[in-house]
Each structure stands twice: as C-alpha cells, then as structure tokens.
Amino acid sequence: MTLKKTLTIAGSDTSGGAGMQADLKTFQEHGTYGMVALTVVVTMDPNGWSHSVTPLPTELLQKQIDTALSTGIDAIKTGMLSTEEIIRIAGDAIAKSGTANVVIDPVMVCKGEDEVLNPGNTDAMIQYLLPFAAVTTPNLFEAGQLAGTGTPKTIEEMKAAAHKIHELGAKAVVIKGGKALATEKATDLFFDGEKFYLLEADKVASTYNHGAGCTFAASVTANLANGLTVKEAVVEAKEFVSAAIAHGWALNEYVGPVMHGAKSRFGAPAVTVTEI
Numbered sequence: 001m002t003l004k005k006t007l008t009i010a011g012s013d014t015s016g017g018a019g020m021q022a023d024l025k026t027f028q029e030h031g032t033y034g035m036v037a038l039t040v041v042v043t044m045d046p047n048g049w050s051h052s053v054t055p056l057p058t059e060l061l062q063k064q065i066d067t068a069l070s071t072g073i074d075a076i077k078t079g080m081l082s083t084e085e086i087i088r089i090a091g092d093a094i095a096k097s098g099t100a101n102v103v104i105d106p107v108m109v110c111k112g113e114d115e116v117l118n119p120g121n122t123d124a125m126i127q128y129l130l131p132f133a134a135v136t137t138p139n140l141f142e143a144g145q146l147a148g149t150g151t152p153k154t155i156e157e158m159k160a161a162a163h164k165i166h167e168l169g170a171k172a173v174v175i176k177g178g179k180a181l182a183t184e185k186a187t188d189l190f191f192d193g194e195k196f197y198l199l200e201a202d203k204v205a206s207t208y209n210h211g212a213g214c215t216f217a218a219s220v221t222a223n224l225a226n227g228l229t230v231k232e233a234v235v236e237a238k239e240f241v242s243a244a245i246a247h248g249w250a251l252n253e254y255v256g257p258v259m260h261g262a263k264s265r266f267g268a269p270a271v272t273v274t275e276i
C-alpha cells in the first residue's frame with residue numbers, strides 16, 4: 001500500500017500541541033505519510049511558559065527540504081518560518097516540488113504571546129508564499145497584516161481582507177474568526193476566489209485550544225493530498241479541529257493543547273456551511 005506524502009515546513013513546538021507536532025499527528029489521523037523540514041525550535045520557560053524561538057541553520061533546513069522533495073511530495077504545508085530567509089527558502093521549495101496542493105498557514109504570533117515574530121516577514125510571505133497557495137489560513141490578526149487592512153472585526157471586514165489576500169495570489173482563503181470574533185458560533189470565512197462561505201461550529205468555552213490553527217491547516221493539507229476538493233478539504237478540517245478543541249485538555253497550569261485524535265475517537269461536532 002502506498003500513502004500520500006505530506007510535508008510540513010514548520011517549527012517544533014516542544015510542548016507538542018502546535019507546530020510540526022500538531023501537523024504530524026494530524027497527517028497521521030488523515031491516513032497520510034507525514035514528513036518534516038524543521039525551521040525553528042520553540043521552547044517554553046518552565047516558570048511562566050513564555051516562549052523562546054531558536055532558528056536552525058538554513059543549510060540544515062535546505063538539506064531537509066532536499067531529502068523530502070526527493071521522495072515526491074503530494075502536498076506541502078508551511079507553518080512557523082520566523083525569518084525572511086526561511087520564508088524565501090520555503091517558497092523555493094514549493095516551486096521546486098511541483099505540487100499545487102500548497103497550504104500556507106501564515107503564522108505570525110503564538111496564541112497567548114503578544115510578540116509578533118518579525119514584522120518584515122509579512123512582505124516576504126506576500127512575495128514568496130501567497131502566489132503558490134491553494135489555500136491560506138490566517139487568523140484575524142494575520143489576515144489584517146497580509147491584507148494591510150488592520151485586524152478585521154466583522155464578517156464584512158473579513159470579506160474585504162479575504163478579497164485582498166486572494167488578489168495577492170492565494171487561490172482560496174480561510175480567515176479563522178475562531179474565539180476572537182464576536183459571533184455566537186466559532187465562525188470562519190472561506191473564500192474560494194468566487195464565492196464566500198461561513199463555516200460555523202459551536203464555540204467551546206475552554207481556553208484549551210493551543211495548536212488549533214496548525215491542526216486546521218494540516219487537516220486541509222492532508223485532505224488535498226488525499227484528493228478532496230478545496231471546499232471539501234476545509235469543511236472536513238473544520239470538523240476535525242472542532243472535535244480536537246471540544247476535547248482540549250490541560251497539559252499543565254499554563255497550556256491546554258487540542259486533542260488531535262478526537263474526531264476518529266469521539267466523532268465531530270456539527271459544522272454548518274452557508275454561502276453568503
């Protein structure tokens with residue numbers, strides 16, 4: 001039996017909920033064969049859990065990319081890239097891979113952390129990554145940065161931002177309203193380049209959603225590798241992450257990761273898809 005090969009170019013979240021750990025667990029749950037090209041290692045201060053981001057040498061990143069691409073990759077996801085040079089290397093890797101199944105998760109900040117990774121990264125993402133994106137999956141803050149509109153606060157503002165990000169080259173855009181948007185449901189906006197859809201699920205009251213964004217984007221990536229359409233891929237990803245959040249748990253007193261394997265064990269909460 002052969003499996004679809006999925007590659008994440010992402011950072012390591014040592015705490016295991018986000019980053020390449022989330023991606024690999026999610027790829028596995030979707031029946032794809034996961035590979036990693038590691039960009040940075042994120043560690044946490046045991047007293048207070050503030051994050052520290054340590055980049056790996058770029059030559060080592062390049063060697064990982066060359067190894068993975070030589071196997072023939074069916075879909076690529078990008079996550080935390082941290083510097084403009086790493087973003088450019090990731091863009092070159094995507095171009096070389098020849099796959100159209102490219103999911104750009106434009107990670108600019110970790111949940112609970114105020115510090116943006118590197119403000120110059122936004123322009124590099126626009127130049128090197130968005131033109132390749134079959135789907136990009138910004139949260140509200142990231143959408144505002146990419147679109148240059150400031151953080152959207154309403155569905156109308158999300159639509160305007162999604163339109164701009166599409167004009168920058170991303171074929172489809174999902175802006176994750178998540179918990180931050182003042183709606184009753186956990187609401188994401190999906191723009192396929194022609195039509196807008198709202199993806200809605202029940203909002204989970206807990207704060208145990210560390211890694212939700214990575215898990216969502218990794219699900220989309222695996223689904224594309226498995227041959228789903230973009231719309232099918234994002235709808236299943238919303239189900240997958242909603243289940244993962246519903247079963248989020250406390251790793252310690254500081255962080256609550258999602259349960260990546262929740263959907264297959266407990267089923268998924270209902271997701272509604274509405275064209276708007």
Ligand SMILES: Nc1ncnc2c1ncn2[C@@H]1O[C@H](COP(=O)(O)OP(=O)(O)O)[C@@H](O)[C@H]1O
Binds near residue numbers: 188
């Ligand atoms: N408390 C929550 N309840 C239900 N869904 C949520 C909750 N928080 C986030 N989500 C969903 O999880 C996915 C990831 O969104 P979000 O957490 O905003 O991304 P990121 O981790 O990149 O900031 C989205 O589909 C969002 O709607």
Ligand SMILES: Cc1ncc(COP(=O)(O)O)c(C=O)c1O
Binds near residue numbers: 214
């Ligand atoms: C390596 C890495 N990538 C990505 C993220 C972003 O995670 P989320 O899925 O919560 O947006 C984090 C957050 O801690 C991280 O450590």
Ligand SMILES: [Mg+2]
Binds near residue numbers: 139
């Ligand atoms: Mg994120």
